[in-house]
Amino acid sequence: MQSWGRYAPLAWGREAIRHAADLVWPPVSPVSGRRVDGLGRLDPAVWAKIHFLDAPWCALCGLPFPYAVGETMTCPACIARPPRFARARAAFVYDDTSRTLILDFKHGGRVECLDQFAAWMARAGADILADADAIIPVPLHRRRLAKRRFNQSALLSRAVSRRTGVAFEPHALYRARATPSQAGKSVRGRRRNVAGAFRVRRSAMNRIAGRSIILVDDVFTTGATADAAARALLRAGAAEVNVLALARVVRPVNPLT
Numbered sequence: 001m002q003s004w005g006r007y008a009p010l011a012w013g014r015e016a017i018r019h020a021a022d023l024v025w026p027p028v029s030p031v032s033g034r035r036v037d038g039l040g041r042l043d044p045a046v047w048a049k050i051h052f053l054d055a056p057w058c059a060l061c062g063l064p065f066p067y068a069v070g071e072t073m074t075c076p077a078c079i080a081r082p083p084r085f086a087r088a089r090a091a092f093v094y095d096d097t098s099r100t101l102i103l104d105f106k107h108g109g110r111v112e113c114l115d116q117f118a119a120w121m122a123r124a125g126a127d128i129l130a131d132a133d134a135i136i137p138v139p140l141h142r143r144r145l146a147k148r149r150f151n152q153s154a155l156l157s158r159a160v161s162r163r164t165g166v167a168f169e170p171h172a173l174y175r176a177r178a179t180p181s182q183a184g185k186s187v188r189g190r191r192r193n194v195a196g197a198f199r200v201r202r203s204a205m206n207r208i209a210g211r212s213i214i215l216v217d218d219v220f221t222t223g224a225t226a227d228a229a230a231r232a233l234l235r236a237g238a239a240e241v242n243v244l245a246l247a248r249v250v251r252p253v254n255p256l257t
């Protein structure tokens with residue numbers, strides 16, 4: 001009680017500043033730009049357009065299936081070439097609405113929805129987070145980091161770590177080689193582009209060996225980047241690498257074909 005009494009004026013002060021700021025700069029939703037009741041809230045019309053992901057999905061890469069055909073299902077791509085990571089999960093489909101949401105965050109610096117993003121990711125990745133020991137972001141090369149000023153995957157990792165209590169390891173993995181953007185490349189081209197690009201820092205080896213790792217990225221497209229990063233972590237002795245993304249590119253797949 002005493003501590004509440006002591007800090008209450010500080011909390012009231014903070015609240016008052018927040019309200020004053022809301023009057024001067026009314027909070028608006030990413031994507032639509034419409035007024036919302038608080039910073040970090042999403043316009044309900046935008047929310048309704050986001051396609052959240054849920055089972056049934058490929059047990060390995062998390063690709064959603066239109067219907068369930070058995071308890072454990074694997075998509076044709078994972079059967080043809082099993083990924084190095086164990087499982088991948090994502091909060092929602094990467095489409096026109098979510099692309100704007102992510103671009104606002106990634107290039108527009110709109111970080112106010114981070115807590116919301118982390119809540120969605122924690123829900124989508126509940127199965128892989130349950131036994132996880134550490135959360136590691138897909139790193140940017142230092143030159144790209146200097147240009148962009150922040151790594152969106154690191155911000156997502158930290159937010160998921162705060163929500164779940166799983167340790168955040170921001171510096172364990174690094175990009176040893178600058179790679180051109182994956183955009184516009186074929187699946188094979190993407191794999192070649194990031195092959196051998198990731199390394200585990202020597203100082204982090206003891207926190208990777210034998211551990212179950214969650215690798216966090218903003219968008220999961222073909223899994224080529226996640227696969228290359230997972231390879232580096234597994235070579236450093238990680239027991240398992242799972243992938244958690246905010247969004248995922250989804251191409252329609254029938255699990256029976």
Ligand SMILES: [Zn+2]
Pocket residue numbers: 058059060061062063074075076077078079
């Ligand atoms: Zn799959």
